[in-house]
Amino acid sequence: MEQQRAIVVGGGIGGLTAAVALHRNGWQVTVLERAADLAPVGAGIGLAPNAQRALDVIGLGDRVRELAAWQGDGGMRAPDGRWLARTNAGAAAARFGGPLVLLHRATLVEILTSALPDGTVRTGTAASLTDPGDDRRPARLTTPYGETEAELVVAADGIRSATRHALFPGHPGLRYAGCTTWRVVIPAPETPFAPHETWGAGRLWGTQPLKDGRIYAYAMATAPAGGRAPDDEKAELLRLFGDWHHPVPEILAAVDPAQVLRHDVHHLPDPLPAFHQGRVALLGDAAHAMMPSLGQGGNQAIEDAVVLAHHARSAPGFLPGRDLAAYTADRLPRTTAIVRKAARTGALTMLSARPAVALRSTLVGAVSRLGPGLVLRGFDGIADWHPPVAPTRPA
Numbered sequence: 421m422e423q424q425r426a427i428v429v430g431g432g433i434g435g436l437t438a439a440v441a442l443h444r445n446g447w448q449v450t451v452l453e454r455a456a457d458l459a460p461v462g463a464g465i466g467l468a469p470n471a472q473r474a475l476d477v478i479g480l481g482d483r484v485r486e487l488a489a490w491q492g493d494g495g496m497r498a499p500d501g502r503w504l505a506r507t508n509a510g511a512a513a514a515r516f517g518g519p520l521v522l523l524h525r526a527t528l529v530e531i532l533t534s535a536l537p538d539g540t541v542r543t544g545t546a547a548s549l550t551d552p553g554d555d556r557r558p559a560r561l562t563t564p565y566g567e568t569e570a571e572l573v574v575a576a577d578g579i580r581s582a583t584r585h586a587l588f589p590g591h592p593g594l595r596y597a598g599c600t601t602w603r604v605v606i607p608a609p610e611t612p613f614a615p616h617e618t619w620g621a622g623r624l625w626g627t628q629p630l631k632d633g634r635i636y637a638y639a640m641a642t643a644p645a646g647g648r649a650p651d652d653e654k655a656e657l658l659r660l661f662g663d664w665h666h667p668v669p670e671i672l673a674a675v676d677p678a679q680v681l682r683h684d685v686h687h688l689p690d691p692l693p694a695f696h697q698g699r700v701a702l703l704g705d706a707a708h709a710m711m712p713s714l715g716q717g718g719n720q721a722i723e724d725a726v727v728l729a730h731h732a733r734s735a736p737g738f739l740p741g742r743d744l745a746a747y748t749a750d751r752l753p754r755t756t757a758i759v760r761k762a763a764r765t766g767a768l769t770m771l772s773a774r775p776a777v778a779l780r781s782t783l784v785g786a787v788s789r790l791g792p793g794l795v796l797r798g799f800d801g802i803a804d805w806h807p808p809v810a811p812t813r814p815a
């Protein structure tokens with residue numbers, strides 16, 4: 421029997437995970453990526469047990485854990501260095517059934533692409549949807565090489581998804597969240613230090629080690645949309661965080677200004693009416709862009725991909741009207757709740773009025789003294805998620 425064709429638009433974390441999961445379920449998969457190569461942004465990504473369990477379904481969880489660093493021993497600090505709350509990897513693992521891990525995005529992309537047959541990913545190929553199709557006719561796309569069609573199109577085209585706009589033109593779309601972020605990876609420092617996230621007034625700084633000893637640092641601050649430092653982003657980070665506690669100044673000193681990534685934070689506070697139409701399924705940031713405050717955007721893209729492949733699992737018996745509606749029913753309520761929680765957490769981290777910041781520090785400290793369980797409770801219902809399918813051991 422002829423294999424059914426799935427075209428994935430976008431070779432980010434969500435698109436690549438979907439490609440692996442669909443390929444394993446018997447689909448003939450092509451990933452169309454408009455960038456000239458798959459090199460992801462030079463930053464780390466935290467994967468909580470929920471996403472790791474989704475990766476277990478496609479046989480890649482162990483590989484990811486092998487190449488990642490465990491997170492959790494460390495905690496939250498104030499800019500003057502006071503510890504507000506301590507976190508503990510063991511407590512997190514006990515509560516959620518596994519550790520939170522951090523790895524370089526390039527490592528994750530490498531693991532995902534190595535699970536795909538050669539030639540699956542076509543870079544330098546922007547695609548646009550011309551017809552979403554239905555139960556009787558295939559979906560159609562335009563590419564630089566002409567028209568193409570498929571029984572399933574996965575729109576994993578990211579936060580500025582043109583497919584989302586084509587399917588739901590009346591949706592209000594992205595909203596600026598009022599803050600901007602910086603990310604950078606620096607070489608291994610001479611003296612080790614505890615991972616931490618530090619909350620100041622309208623500013624946040626995080627420092628986490630990668631498995632190979634390099635450091636992933638991220639920062640966020642309230643700012644008007646579209647701003648850029650007049651000199652360079654390292655200089656901007658020094659102005660905002662240069663007088664924060666050890667090891668922030670040491671890390672900043674080691675930063676190469678050319679490596680600093682800056683992105684404004686946009687999200688989709690209004691949920692889409694559905695994550696599908698015709699034969700097209702939206703996933704990842706295209707479906708539910710969220711603030712990075714819970715570190716769940718990529719995790720949810722990975723969950724989406726595995727759940728989508730679960731509903732579209734019997735490729736020859738695939739009925740888009742039925743199977744993609746089941747995908748929407750599984751994913752839309754969960755991700756809507758997480759987008760909202762990420763926005764609430766983001767607003768809390770970006771508080772800038774001094775009395776509110778002082779009250780926040782007091783509350784975080786008080787909650788932490790009651791035990792690590794209370795700090796971790798914020799991830800209940802998120803990190804403890806289980807996929808609808810059993811894990812597979814790697815071949």
Ligand SMILES: Cc1cc2nc3c(=O)[nH]c(=O)nc-3n(C[C@H](O)[C@H](O)[C@H](O)COP(=O)(O)OP(=O)(O)OC[C@H]3O[C@@H](n4cnc5c(N)ncnc54)[C@H](O)[C@@H]3O)c2cc1C
Nearest residue numbers: 430432433434454466546547577578704705715717718719
């Ligand atoms: C500061 C910061 C920190 C974060 N930290 C974390 C974290 O620790 N953990 C976590 O889970 N998430 C985190 N996130 C969120 C995470 O980065 C995103 O949610 C995730 O990368 C989304 O993946 P995606 O595959 O949906 O989209 P993307 O990774 O954006 O991929 C979309 C791809 O589609 C391609 N594309 C777009 N249009 C077309 C087209 N027309 N044709 C072909 N290709 C196209 C793009 O080139 C791109 O490669 C963070 C985000 C930020 C900003």
